[in-house]
Amino acid sequence: MASTTFNNIVSFIRELYATDEFIPLHAPVFLGREKEYLNSCIESTFVSSVGKFVDDFELAVQQYTGAKRAIVTMNGTNALSLALNLAGVRAGDEVITQALTFVATANAIAYLHANPVFLDVDKENLSLSATALEMWLSTNVIMKEENGVEACFNVKTGKRIAACVPMHTFGHPAEIDKIVNICDKYKIPLVEDAAESLGSFYKGQHTGTFGLMGVLSFNGNKTITTGGGGMLLCNDEALGKKIKHLTTQAKVPHPWKFNHDEIGYNLRMPNINAALGLAQMENIDRILENKRETASRYKDFFSTMPIDFFTEPENAKSNYWLNAIIFEEKAERDEFLKFSNEEMVMTRPPWELMNSLPMFKNAQCDALENSKWICDCFVNIPSSYRL
Ligand SMILES: Cc1ncc(COP(=O)(O)O)c(C=O)c1O
Incomplete structure (x- = not known):
């Protein structure tokens, strides 16, 4: 591809972000009361795991997402592992997810000594394919009763399929209603990795x-x-209570006594981090509007170029967390990665597929046709809030 095309893309991104300096892929933006809230933590000394911002931040995310309960944690990876544990995943079980994801999804499964099964994603949404899921289940599992409960077992390995974890890639929603129906049919608990899709x-x-x-x-x-x-989201009050309890060392509430009724985790988010989160949530609509405007500018620009811009799937409103463009072939894509990064415009390829990483190389997978195409031909381009 002519280097003028690469030049034009880089110039457009520079124009969009109005700078000659380094352009990151995704930088944080602080538009509101972040400093005020952080100062109030310091002034009140409530910088650690107790404080009003923890509750307020949970409530803000709960209301925004419409979840019945939102429970804040130190990070998404351990929250996902805890969610899988609570969904009933045990050592030796199998958990279905997608090969195209950030390593945290697969690690969260591995922490429980369970085995990930990597399936393909859809071309239209880059996320776990309902078609691939149905296809794999219909040819690889049988339903059996275990301890009086009907569950789904892999006919080849004999192992239980204990959960399914779709991930909404770059913020583009999977056909999650279809995935819900398939999981219901096969009695597989569904835990969504929505790390990228607030x-x-x-x-x-x-x-x-x-x-x-x-x-x-x-x-x-x-x-x-x-x-x-x-943040862990759920629609069941009792489960929400249990998650809060487990993420806070399973401490039995009491004004002074330290008593714990099961093995809990220290997943508490400090008040100081929650303060930042609350201030950020207060501007979520503004941030998302700005990001959609950026995506729309990219869409218009790439409509005149020999390279496609990836747009949100049908029935979905995406956050356009990371914008992506699609090259016809890998060699050209790699040349663009080199060119743009040398020009100090940060771009990056999608993750290596999980089944190609040494620790997951023996995992079961399907043909992964779409995943391989995305892995070879996609590039993420700068997607930060534009000031
Ligand atoms: C798909 C996916 N899953 C899980 C995570 C893990 O989240 P955290 O970094 O908060 O542990 C991330 C991002 O970091 C992610 O992109």
Whole structure:
């Protein structure tokens, strides 16, 4: 591809972000009361795991996503592992997810000594394919009773399929209603990895609220950030209570006594991080509007170029967390990565597929046709809020 095309793309991104300096892929933005809230933590000394911002931040995310309960955690990875544990995943079980994801999804499964099964994603939404899921289940599992409960077992390995974890890639929702139906049919608990999709809706419902539980991330590169942090979403009050209890060392509430009734986790988010999160949530609509405007500018620009811009799938409103463009072939894509990064415009390829990483190389997978195409031909381009 002519280097003028590469030059034109880089110039357009520079014009969009109005700078000659380094352009990151996704930088945090602080538009509101962040400093005020952080100062109030310091002035009150409530910088650690207790404080009003923890409750207020949970409530803000709960109301925004429409989940019955939102429980804040130190990060998304451990929140996902806890969600899988609560969904009943045990050592030796199998958990279905997608090969195209950030390693945290697969790690969260591995922490429980369970085995990930990597299936393909859809071309239209880059997320776990309902078609691939149905196809794999219909040819690989049988339903059996175990301890009086009907469950789904892999005919080849004999292992139980204990959960399914779709991930809404780059903020683009999967066909999650179809995935819900398939999981119901096969009695597989559904836990959504919605780490990248705060602000993304499918048929009007927020991602992360369709399954038994959903997990968000507030890592520094996400749509909003708490420095580091995550949130567990669920629609069951009793389960929500249990999650809160477990993430706070399973401490039995008492004004002075330290008593614990089971093995809990220290997943509490400090008040200081929650303060940042609350201030960020107060501007979520403004941030998302700005990001959609950026996506629309990219869409218009790439409509005149020999390279496609990836747009939100049908029935979905995406947060356009990370914008992506599609090259015809890998060699050209790699040349563009080199060129743009040398020009100090940060771009990056999608993750290596999980089944190609050494620790997951023996995992079961399907043909992964779409995943391989995305892995070879896609590039993420700068997607930060434009000031
Ligand atoms: C798909 C996906 N899952 C899980 C995570 C883990 O979140 P965290 O970094 O908060 O642990 C991330 C992002 O970091 C992610 O992109």
